[in-house]
Amino acid sequence: MxxxxxxxxxxxxxxxxxxxxxxxxxxxxxxxxxxxxxxxxxxxxxxxxxxxxxxxxxxxxxxxxxxxxxxxxxxSQKVINARKTLIQLLLSNHPDDCLYCSKSSDCQLRSLAEEYGVRERTPKRKFREKLKDITSPSIIRDPTKCILCGKCVRVCNEVQEVGAIEFVGRGSRTVVTPAFNRSMNISSCVNCGQCVLVCPTGALTEHSRLEDITNVIGEHEKTIVIQYAPSVPLSIAEEFGLKPGADIPGLLNAALRQIGFSRVFDTSFAADLTAVEEAHEFVTRLESGGALPIFTSCSPSWVKFVEEFYPEFLPNLSTCKSPQGMLGAVIKTFFAKQAGIPASALYSVAAMPCTAKKFEATRAELGRNDDPDIDAVITVRELLRMIKLYGIDFNALQPEGADSPFGTRSTAGKLFGVTGGVAEATLRTAHKLLTGRELKSLKIESVRGLDGFKETTLKMGDREIGVAVVSGLGNARKLLEEIRDGLHKNLKFVEVMACPGGCIAGGGQPFSTNPERIKARMQFLYALDQSEHLRTAHENPEIKRLYREFLGTPGGDVAREVLHTTFAPRSVYL
Amino acid sequence: MNNDKLEEILNRYPPSREHLIAILQEVQEAEGFLSREAIVRIAARLKLATGKIYGVATFYNQFRFQSSGKYHIQLCRGTACHVKGSSAALDCLERELGIHPGETSADGLFSLEVTPCLGACGLAPVMSVNGEIHSCVDEIKIKTILTALRSSAAAGGDEL
CATH class of the missing domain: 3.10.20.740 (Ubiquitin-like (UB roll))
Structure with a gap:
């Protein structure tokens, strides 16, 4: 020092x-x-x-x-002048359509220009319009707005180790683009949206579906329903300056009903469903054989990552759909029938902390009769815009419950929002299945925290269950390579979240990479788990009811048809 | 490109990233350009993203991504040639051939490349066709050369 x-x-x-x-x-x-x-x-x-x-x-x-x-x-004046010149140069070939730019209020270049008093285009240079890539269902790439800072390239290559985008060309002609200047939808991009989070300008943004949804809200032919992921109410609350601990999902339910959604569902319920179904699948593989370790399949970027880079591990992926996929399927089958609405007249929306869920919803396997189970996915950022668009005053709302039949959730489902949460929720249920008893302490400390790689061994009856929890695809790649090299032989259960930290730090969250905020979201979820009584997915009465009235038994014929999916290798330039 | 040839080149280098440029140069030497297939295989061998290899290769003027035409035209864009009007010569070539540097005409006859100084500044602006130098090129001279090449190709001949 x-x-x-x-x-x-x-x-x-x-x-x-x-x-x-x-x-x-x-x-x-x-x-x-x-x-x-x-x-x-x-x-x-x-x-x-x-x-x-x-x-x-x-x-x-x-x-x-x-x-x-x-x-x-x-x-010093010298420093300020130099910075101002740099900003002027960056702006000299940057479009000035800030009014229409979706990043406008979050643009770091725009705020710097404001701070440094850059109030006119000087030097006056014409900018070269470059083709905008709107092919990906998740991410829109507008190279005209790119300032070549390189953060997206680094997060894609060094953190996620996907390497879908790279600097191509030299000098003023440089563009950040997939291999061979091809479009994003056929690249190795896994849609995680970490690049969108770090992009200081409007060069990378989500592929918004907001307009499609607001168009449907006005229609009378369609019944529009929405589900929101476990971590969504947390970040919504932050944006509206509410204190953590307010009945945030309750207020969000009320807000969504005011906007015009006929039914509001909490995806945490479907997370419970995933935990139960996946725990059964895991126990079946343990007892009657099947690919182990089992890999969780909730994170759509991770699933695509395996399909592209490690197809030999596809049998290890749990065939369970993600919570979004499960609820989407149950809405268009069980709920449609119960409510007397034909599935084709339902418009099912999902609000997710994730850009990859937009891609997931387009997967052909996740639908029936050529009709997708989920019609549109929006990120938390789009949801915030929507709440503002419809003039909802959060402070004037009274908390309301989520809609039945999916209105009750355990805290296990809620934990899906943070890295380790899927493992914790699923292993609570797996323990019950394997031993007939609940875990002595439901809290599984060793899978908690924001570390990118956690490994532990849990005792369940006379079995030793090796568990690994990974977040960030770079860490996942490392683990897969090590498993391929014959290490981690005792591993039975592996949770992977593509985004470092899990969904609370997902690519669809508000633009703040502030680690303190992510930690606060995690702590909120842990505190919630400590404070409520219903802490296991298998004890959720509405889950039990759904199996009784519709799904039969976990892993049974109906459950397999509705809640499970398939994966296939993908051929893209890696 | 012949797979064995590519394999042979790849086998001569340890599979690490510091050999990338050398590998790219050898592959282009053998193949005349860098094909997608070659780039994908180099990427797999060096355990780098395909996009990374493409990014590195596009940084350098030297690398081509289309096979060369029957007549490979290199136009010098060095300082002396620039002063003597190589910019107008480039415009003329692009217009006459309908291609940009790095591209090959649809009929496979011509490919165009701009190069740094060819070392013949006294003859500026300089253009070379399959290695043969043409000096003091201007619009008229370029058109004459291209016409000669076209009729030579039509007659099935290889020489000017």
Missing amino acids: FEITVNNRIIDAEPGETILSALSRVGIRVPTLCHMAGMMPTGACRICIVEVEGEDGLVPSCSYPVREGMRIRTN
């Missing part, structure tokens, strides 16, 4: 760290565009430049190491 001087203030710095890291520790803000916390700096955008006494030019604080006694100025 030594001292450096910043803006005439003395602060501590660690040998080997960068100027930016020392500054952010004491709350001195320096603007960044290409910086990614916890990753090697690239110094691509130069917006974080600062003045260091004795240096000839300005230095990028994100990649410049501190030195003892260094004297730094972060906002």
Whole structure:
């Protein structure tokens, strides 16, 4: 530890760290565009430049190491002017259709321009319009708005290790694009949307379905229903400034009914259903043979990742549909019949913290009679826009319950929102199935927390169950390679979430990669699990009823037909 | 490209990323261009994303992604040639051939490439056809050369 001087203030710095890291520790803000916390700096955008006494030019604080006694100025006139020039240059070939840009209010380039008082296009350069790629059901790529910061490329290559997009070409002609300039829908992109979360501009956005939905809400021929994922009410609450602990799903139910949805369902119920069905599948494989370890299949990006990169592991994937897929199927079968509405007159919407769920809903297997089970998927960001569009005042709402027959959920289903939650929920039920008894402590501490890789062994009766919980596809790739090399022989159950941290940090969440916020969401889910009584999926009375009245037994014929799906290898350029 | 040939090139290098450029150069040398198949196989061998290989290759002017035409035209865009009007020459070539640098005409006759200095600045602007240098090219000269090449090809001949 030594001292450096910043803006005439003395602060501590660690040998080997960068100027930016020392500054952010004491709350001195320096603007960044290409910086990614916890990753090697690239110094691509130069917006974080600062003045260091004795240096000839300005230095990028994100990649410049501190030195003892260094004297730094972060906002001298020279620094401010240089940053302003950089912003002007970035804007000189950037479209100025901010009014119409879906990233407008979240655009980091736009806010920097505002902060630095850039109020006219100078130098006046014409921008070269590049083709917009709207082929993916999940992600829209608009290279004209790309500032080539490289964050999407890095998150795709270094965090997810998918490598679907890359810099192609050189100089002003550089574009971030899939291999051979082909479109996103036929690339190896798994639709996780982590690139959308890190993109500072409108170059990467979700493929919005909001307009399709608002069009249907006005129609009378269709009955429109909606389901929302376990983590959705949490982030909605944050956006409306509600205190954690308010009856958030209750308020969301009320809001969605005011918007015009005839039925509002909580996907957490279907998460319970997934836990029960998957626990049975797991126990069957344990007892009568079948591919082990079983891999969870809730995360559609992970499923596509296996189909593309590791087809030899497809038999290990649980054949269970995701909670969205299960509820979608049950809505268009059981619910349609019960409510006396033909499935073709139902318009089923899902609000998800996920861009890949948009892709999942388009999978041909997930529907009946050429009609998809889920008609449209929106992200949390689109849901927020929708709530504003319909003028809903959250503070004036009274909490309401979700609609029956899927109105009750256990906290196990709710835990699906965080990495480790699917494992915890499923293993609670698996323990009951294997031993006839509930787990002594329902809380399975060893699968909790935001670590990208957790491994543990649980004792269930006389069995030792090796469990791994992985989040982030880079970590998943590592585990698969190790399993292929003959390691992890004792593993029986593997949960994988494509997004680091799970759905609470999903690619469809509001644009804030603030780790504190993600931690708060996790803690909220754990606290909820501690505070309620119904903590296992198999004890959920509405789940029992659904099996009694419709599905029969878990893994039985009807359940297999409605709740299970198939996977197939995909041939794309890897 | 012949699979054995590609295999032979790949086998001569340890499968690590620092050999990428050398491999790309050898493959292009053997094949005349970098085919999708070759890029996919190089990616698989080096355990890199196909997009990464394509990204690296497109960074360099040297690499082509279409097979060369019967007549491969290289136009120098070095400083001296630029001063002497190679920009107008490039416009003329693009217009006459209907292709951009890096592309091959639909009839497979011509391919176009812009190169850095060819080292014949005294003859600027310089263009080469299958390695044969043409000096002081302007619009008229280019049109004459292209007409000659076209009629030569139509007559089934290989030479100018």
